[in-house]
Amino acid sequence: MTPANLAPAESAIDIDAQQIRDAIRDAIVERRLAPGTKLSETDVGSLFKVSRTLVRAALQALSYEGLISVEKNRGAFVASPSVAEAQQIFATRRLLEPVILREAAPHIGKTQVTELRALLAEEERLTNQRGAPARRAEIKASGDFHLAVAAMSGNAILKRFMDELVARSSLVIALYGQSVISSCGHSEHQQIVDALETKDVATACALMLQHIDHIEADLDLRPARKGSDLKDAFHL
Amino acid sequence: MTPANLAPAESAIDIDAQQIRDAIRDAIVERRLAPGTKLSETDVGSLFKVSRTLVRAALQALSYEGLISVEKNRGAFVASPSVAEAQQIFATRRLLEPVILREAAPHIGKTQVTELRALLAEEERLTNQRGAPARRAEIKASGDFHLAVAAMSGNAILKRFMDELVARSSLVIALYGQSVISSCGHSEHQQIVDALETKDVATACALMLQHIDHIEADLDLRPARKGSDLKDAFHL
DNA sequence: AAGCGCGATATTGTATACAATAATAGGCAA
DNA sequence: TTGCCTATTATTGTATACAATATCGCGCTT
Numbered sequence: 001m002t003p004a005n006l007a008p009a010e011s012a013i014d015i016d017a018q019q020i021r022d023a024i025r026d027a028i029v030e031r032r033l034a035p036g037t038k039l040s041e042t043d044v045g046s047l048f049k050v051s052r053t054l055v056r057a058a059l060q061a062l063s064y065e066g067l068i069s070v071e072k073n074r075g076a077f078v079a080s081p082s083v084a085e086a087q088q089i090f091a092t093r094r095l096l097e098p099v100i101l102r103e104a105a106p107h108i109g110k111t112q113v114t115e116l117r118a119l120l121a122e123e124e125r126l127t128n129q130r131g132a133p134a135r136r137a138e139i140k141a142s143g144d145f146h147l148a149v150a151a152m153s154g155n156a157i158l159k160r161f162m163d164e165l166v167a168r169s170s171l172v173i174a175l176y177g178q179s180v181i182s183s184c185g186h187s188e189h190q191q192i193v194d195a196l197e198t199k200d201v202a203t204a205c206a207l208m209l210q211h212i213d214h215i216e217a218d219l220d221l222r223p224a225r226k227g228s229d230l231k232d233a234f235h236l
Numbered sequence: 237m238t239p240a241n242l243a244p245a246e247s248a249i250d251i252d253a254q255q256i257r258d259a260i261r262d263a264i265v266e267r268r269l270a271p272g273t274k275l276s277e278t279d280v281g282s283l284f285k286v287s288r289t290l291v292r293a294a295l296q297a298l299s300y301e302g303l304i305s306v307e308k309n310r311g312a313f314v315a316s317p318s319v320a321e322a323q324q325i326f327a328t329r330r331l332l333e334p335v336i337l338r339e340a341a342p343h344i345g346k347t348q349v350t351e352l353r354a355l356l357a358e359e360e361r362l363t364n365q366r367g368a369p370a371r372r373a374e375i376k377a378s379g380d381f382h383l384a385v386a387a388m389s390g391n392a393i394l395k396r397f398m399d400e401l402v403a404r405s406s407l408v409i410a411l412y413g414q415s416v417i418s419s420c421g422h423s424e425h426q427q428i429v430d431a432l433e434t435k436d437v438a439t440a441c442a443l444m445l446q447h448i449d450h451i452e453a454d455l456d457l458r459p460a461r462k463g464s465d466l467k468d469a470f471h472l
Numbered sequence: 473a474a475g476c477g478c479g480a481t482a483t484t485g486t487a488t489a490c491a492a493t494a495a496t497a498g499g500c501a502a
Numbered sequence: 503t504t505g506c507c508t509a510t511t512a513t514t515g516t517a518t519a520c521a522a523t524a525t526c527g528c529g530c531t532t
Binding site for chain 1: 250324339392
């Protein structure tokens with residue numbers, strides 16, 4: 001499969017590695033590229049009208065983020081996190097997000113609440129809209145909420161860690177998600193903002209943990225899936 | 237300055253990007269390469285007897301880790317974290333290391349304690365040894381202790397986050413450290429292991445925070461240093 | 473003498489060419 | 503027909519060539 005669904009409107013002249021990286025990352029996060037999809041250097045290159053050099057740079061960067069895996073002499077593939085990796089990703093989010101919330105809380109005033117509510121509004125708008133593009137935008141918007149909170153912590157390092165975790169979460173949801181319905185309960189984000197607005201950090205943290213639980217509850221993280229249990233797959 | 241102190245014994249045939257990256261990272265972490273040092277692509281390439289292609293790949297990877305900064309059309313330099321960055325690095329360690337400790341604690345049994353004590357013994361051996369190479373090894377060993385604990389958490393993602401933080405901490409210490417003496421109080425590591433051995437996680441966390449405080453206390457993180465305050469520098 | 477501008481030089485950015493490895497298909501033998 | 507082996511093809515890995523940009527030094531001007 002040659003991904004023809006990669007470059008939205010990047011026909012602007014003079015693409016650089018960073019833009020390619022962002023375009024591919026967006027495509028992965030919005031699930032236009034399925035886990036396992038091969039990203040051939042020449043294909044991607046011709047798509048963006050650049051040489052393999054820049055493509056390789058972009059792919060290398062994405063592999064560092066854990067969004068693609070490059071196999072020596074075989075090429076780059078959109079990552080398919082194993083069950084174990086999926087569990088680690090969410091375990092890490094459970095550990096980090098409360099910490100981030102506590103860090104961010106002191107910096108959250110009227111301005112920040114307004115900013116977060118704007119994100120919520122956008123989420124809601126997308127929820128009420130139908131069609132695949134809206135679903136994709138919704139996935140991204142849902143992640144953006146978590147990232148916005150992380151940014152408010154004022155700690156760029158934490159923000160970067162969350163960038164990675166949110167992006168990889170999207171992959172996990174693509175692989176193991178069951179309900180087609182939105183990945184993130186929108187109302188839960190709302191409740192978290194409410195708690196933040198009243199400076200009730202403890203409640204906000206509790207809600208965040210519940211929220212992550214709910215996301216993970218929608219996942220089917222049973223061991224199978226890895227070819228080994230073929231008989232099991234047919235037996236039922 | 238062309239770094240002649242980079243490749244220890246890498247004359248082994250067929251170096252790849254990963255090895256170059258590791259060699260440079262070690263050189264940075266062990267402070268054989270000072271912050272601000274320029275890493276010219278051709279120089280590094282001829283040093284390892286590879287083309288610029290591989291060097292660029294290695295440099296790109298290191299820039300993701302925050303160990304070097306690449307300026308467009310100007311080249312790559314060993315990073316010199318600003319005061320603000322330095323503070324964020326340590327702030328993040330203060331947030332993460334207790335979390336890691338709590339995660340690791342359940343997995344720490346006799347075997348793990350033995351492993352940690354072996355690291356402590358190595359640290360002590362180096363402390364009692366004189367000469368620059370021993371000092372370098374000591375810096376690395378001190379970081380290795382923190383990384384070993386992170387590894388015991390069983391969470392590869394947390395481990396990777398700590399990899400980055402420990403490496404960058406080494407840069408900060410190189411830049412802002414005052415005492416020439418060892419960066420990490422060795423006895424503090426020992427106390428932490430003692431607490432872990434008795435499953436006293438709360439104490440271990442408290443000791444860890446104190447430990448980080450002590451490291452940071454040895455730093456001179458006053459704003460100056462950035463050229464702007466020349467008059468201040470001479471005034472005193 | 474100091475400052476400015478311009479040309480020479482060196483270094484990085486990108487594309488391409490070549491080498492090495494893996495995937496594929498076809499044919500041969502059992 | 504099935505299985506294996508080989509030749510072919512395609513793709514990645516690495517080096518090199520060329521283009522673009524920045525740096526440095528020289529000479530000119532004021």
